[in-house]
Amino acid sequence: MRPTVNDIAREAGVSLATVDRVLNERPGVRDKTIRAVNDAIAKLGYVRNVAAANLARQRRYRFLFILPAVETQFLRALQAAIHDAARGPLAEASDVVIATVPQRDPHAIVTVLDDHGDQPIDGCAIMAHETPDVRDLIIRLKAEGTTVVTLITDQPRAPRDHFVGIDNRAAGRTAAVLLGRFAGQKPGKVAVVVSSMLARDMVDRRLGFDEVLAERFPHLQSLPSLEGHDDRDLTAQITAACLAAHDNVVAIYVAGAGTRGVNEAVRRAGLPDHLVVVAHELTAHTRGGLEDGSIDAVIAQDVGHLARSALRVLRAKADRAPLDEGQEQIRIEIVIRENLPPSTDSALSTPQAAA
Structure with a gap:
């Protein structure tokens, strides 16, 4: 009993x-x-029985997700996954709100709480560049007693409570192994396309990638990072300039969004030999690239698992309940044409609905 x-x-x-x-x-x-x-x-x-206690007190939680206001297939899928999680049992007696912030305006995030501050916030999940403004926002939230979870890209210098996302350094190392093996023994240069080096996930992926390339594939030389800022046209432009400036690029690592721009630049360059391309996130476009051979491998993370994990962590912290660390570990998925999962309309990353 x-x-x-x-x-x-x-x-x-x-x-x-x-x-x-x-x-x-x-x-x-x-x-x-x-x-x-x-x-x-x-x-x-x-x-x-926390649920019963909250019901007796008629308490509702309010959770805020702060995401960058950029149009990428991955972010659209992530927003859809958050909406799905908000309609499920994880969000019982909770209100889940999504706020989007211009990514290239470093001060815009300062006003997000003022725009959504009509009620107290119990927990906040933040996906943003690692800047002083974001760090100050997290400090402010913590001072107000709000749980803070960083999502996809971490803020290790800020007092956040938990990080939800893959091990990005390990993801970069994984990408280097795949790219190096696909490229073979032919010496050459590797272009590296990132969203922004202000983003901690981009920094960690780049560090892991360079570590493995230097250790195991010294015949491949990685070039300085090309920052596309999640802009398709800009990414195409800087990739084309890189291919024009270097006559021996044998591979491209797309560490962030921008695969469409990269593929456009490669097609326009009319290179005779196939470039090895390793990208991140399984979207409608990267799926198409795997199918037509313009992309060799994709490092993916399940957006459904990301959304549910963030909500579980926020709820557990609000309830002062323990976390199941194993359940909240976001796995790195490697997708190639031969193991491509069935397509879904929502273009989510690897579909693992039970995670």
Whole structure:
């Protein structure tokens, strides 16, 4: 039989009202009494029904997702996944709001809380470049008692509570192994296209990529990063300029968004030999590239798992409940033409709905 609050009160030698105050962290209870109640909880193995407690108090949580306001297939899929998670059991008694912020305006994120500050925010998931403004925003949220989760790209210098995303350094190392093996022993140069080197995921992927290329494929020379800022035309322009400036580019690593621009530049260059291309995120375009052979491999992460994990972490932190670290680990997926999963209308990354 499961222990109850009555059992805790008897074990600790206190009243039911005192147990309730301790469970809900209300003031007016001596430290000695708090320790006695917590010791009784541990001894009896009491597990609190947080959902029932929230229902009794008619409490609703408010979770805010802050995403960059850029038009990419991956971000559209991520927003769709967040909306799906917000309609499921993970968002019970919760309001989930998505705010988009111009990515190339470093100060725009400062105003996002003012625009959505009509009610207290219990938890916030942030995908943004690693800038002083973002760090200040996280510090402000934490000072207000808000749980902060970083999503896709981390903010390790800020006091965030949890990071939800793949190990981006490992993803970069994985990309280097794939690219190096596909390229073979032919010496040459490797173009590296990133969204922005202000983004921690781009920095980590680049570091991991360069580590492996230097260790295991010294005949391949990686060129300076080309920053496309998630802009298709700009990415095509800078990739074309790179191919024109270097006569021995044998491979391209697309560490962020911009695969369409890269492929356009490669087609226009009319290079006789096939360039090895390794990209990130399984979208409608990268799927097409795998199918027609213009992309050799894709490093993917499941957007459904990302959205559900972020919401689970925010909810667990709000409920002061433990996390299942294994469940929240976002896996790195390697997709090639031979293991391409069935297409979906939403163009999500690798479909693992049970994650």
